[in-house]
Amino acid sequence: MNQGFLSLVERLELAWEGVGLWAEQTWRKAQPWRDRLAIHGAAIQARPLSWGTVYVAAFCALSILALDRPVAASFKAHMGGEWEGFFKTVTRLGEAQLYLVPAGMLFLALMLLAWRAPSLRQRDYWRGLAVKPGFLFLSMATSGLTSNAIKTAIGRYRPRYWFDQGLYGFEPFNTQWGMNSFPSGHSQAAFAAMSALMVLYPRHWALWLCVALVVVSSRVATTVHWLSDTVAGSWLAICVTVLLARWFRSKGWLDTKAG
Secondary structure, eight states, X not given: OHHHHHHHHHHHHHHHHHHHHHHHHHHHHTHHHHHHHHHHHHHHHHSHHHHHHHHHHHHHHHIIIIIHHHHHHHHHHHOOHHHHHHHHHHGGGGOTHHHHHHHHHHHHHHHHHHHTOSSXXXXXXXXXXXXXXXXXXXXXXXXXXXXXXXXXXXXXXOHHHHHHHOOOSBOSSOOOGGGOOSSOHHHHHHHHHHHHHHHHOXXXXXXXHHHHHHHHHHHHHXXXXXXXXXXXXXXXXXXXXXXXXXXXXXXXXXXXXXX
C-alpha cells in the first residue's frame, strides 16, 4: 500500500515537473509576442484616440457583418413588459435638447453678465463661470453635427426595415429618418453630455458613465438602432469631448482639479 501510494505521489511529482517545463518553454517561445504586445501597448498609450478609432472601426465592421442582426433579433424576440417600458423611458435621456438648450442658455446668460460687468474682475468672474456650460454645449454641438453629417453620408437602414421588409444595408446621402441609423444620435448625445460632465466633475465619473451606458443599451434593447450604431456614436462623442478638453486646457480655460 505504501509503495503504491509513494509511486503515485512520484508520478504526480513527475507530471507536475513536466507541466512546469512545458510552461517555461512556452513562456520563452512567447517572448517575441510579448515584446510586440508591449510595443503595441506603448503605441496605444501614446495615441489612444487614434488606436481606439481603429479598433472601434474594426468592431463596427465585424458587427455589421455578423453581430447586429442576431443581437437585434434576440432583443426583438425577448424584450417586452416592464423592461421594454423601462428602456423606452430612459432612452429619453439621450435627447440632445435636454442638455443643449440649458447649457446654451446658461452660457449666453453668463456671457451677457460678463459683458455688462462694471469691472474687469467681475467680467473675468462671469466668464470663468461660463466655461463649463460652454464646454458642454460645444461638445454636444460639435459631435452632433458630425454625427448628422455621417448619418446622411452613409444612409444606413434602421432595424425596422429589416424586421418589416427584410432590408439590410445602406443608401448613401439619404435624409430620411429610417435610413440614417449609423451612428446613433442618442448614443452620441448621451456620451457627449456625460463625457463632458466627466471632464468637468470627474469625482462622479461612475454616475455619468452609468447614465450613458443605460441610454446606449436602451437604443439596442428597443431595436431602434443596431449595436454597431451605438458603439460608433458613443466613440465619436468621446473623441470630440477629449479633443475639446485638450484644446480648452491648452488655452487655460478649463481646470477640473476642484471637480
